[in-house]
Amino acid sequence: MSRSDVTVRAIEPSDLPAIIRIDEKLSGQTRKEYWQRRLEISALRPPWMSLVAETDGRIAGFLFGWVAESEFGMSQPTAWVDLIGVDPPYRGRGIAHALIGRFVRSGQELRAIQKVATLIDLTQADVREFFLRQGFHHGPMIQMERDVQS
Numbered sequence: 001m002s003r004s005d006v007t008v009r010a011i012e013p014s015d016l017p018a019i020i021r022i023d024e025k026l027s028g029q030t031r032k033e034y035w036q037r038r039l040e041i042s043a044l045r046p047p048w049m050s051l052v053a054e055t056d057g058r059i060a061g062f063l064f065g066w067v068a069e070s071e072f073g074m075s076q077p078t079a080w081v082d083l084i085g086v087d088p089p090y091r092g093r094g095i096a097h098a099l100i101g102r103f104v105r106s107g108q109e110l111r112a113i114q115k116v117a118t119l120i121d122l123t124q125a126d127v128r129e130f131f132l133r134q135g136f137h138h139g140p141m142i143q144m145e146r147d148v149q150s
């Protein structure tokens with residue numbers, strides 16, 4: 001299958017069951033309430049920040065992102081990829097590449113972004129490799145965290 005067989009569009013409320021189904025395969029959990037809330041947040045953001053990819057008449061992948069103007073001390077508008085996922089049978093067909101491509105183009109046109117960034121788990125070698133292939137490199141930031149006792 002060629003990359004031109006992939007259609008990327010803004011997410012719609014009716015995509016919820018398909019997103020939940022793909023996430024079940026990625027996370028091993030059924031997270032209906034989480035995804036309902038996530039789509040409610042997406043509805044408050046510009047449509048290009050929450051995307052699905054369709055191929056074979058099915059939802060095969062999703063991307064959720066946002067734009068930071070000066071958060072984390074970054075001086076230029078930066079598009080952040082929060083979540084990206086592709087249904088396992090549809091991997092290796094350029095689905096995630098198409099999602100990132102649309103996200104970055106829209107960010108350039110609509111918010112004049114100068115950078116695109118994400119956080120990855122270094123133990124997920126496939127995700128790291130994917131972002132390297134999209135031209136990403138390791139940046140100067142690391143996340144800082146601590147547990148909060150209840």
Ligand SMILES: CC(C)(COP(=O)(O)OP(=O)(O)OC[C@H]1O[C@@H](n2cnc3c(N)ncnc32)[C@H](O)[C@@H]1OP(=O)(O)O)[C@@H](O)C(=O)NCCC(=O)NCCS
Pocket residue numbers: 026082083084085086087090091092093094095096097098124125126127129130131133134
């Ligand atoms: C990483 C992921 C998004 C890639 O999706 P995909 O649709 O298969 O990727 P694409 O087909 O668009 O691949 C684009 C490029 O990345 C490379 N790539 C993708 N997956 C790869 C892997 N597992 N290993 C090595 N390279 C990989 C492809 O070879 C391709 O390279 P090319 O442009 O040089 O040909 C997908 O495997 C996935 O959903 N993984 C789980 C994601 C996850 O855990 N998300 C939660 C945290 S956000």
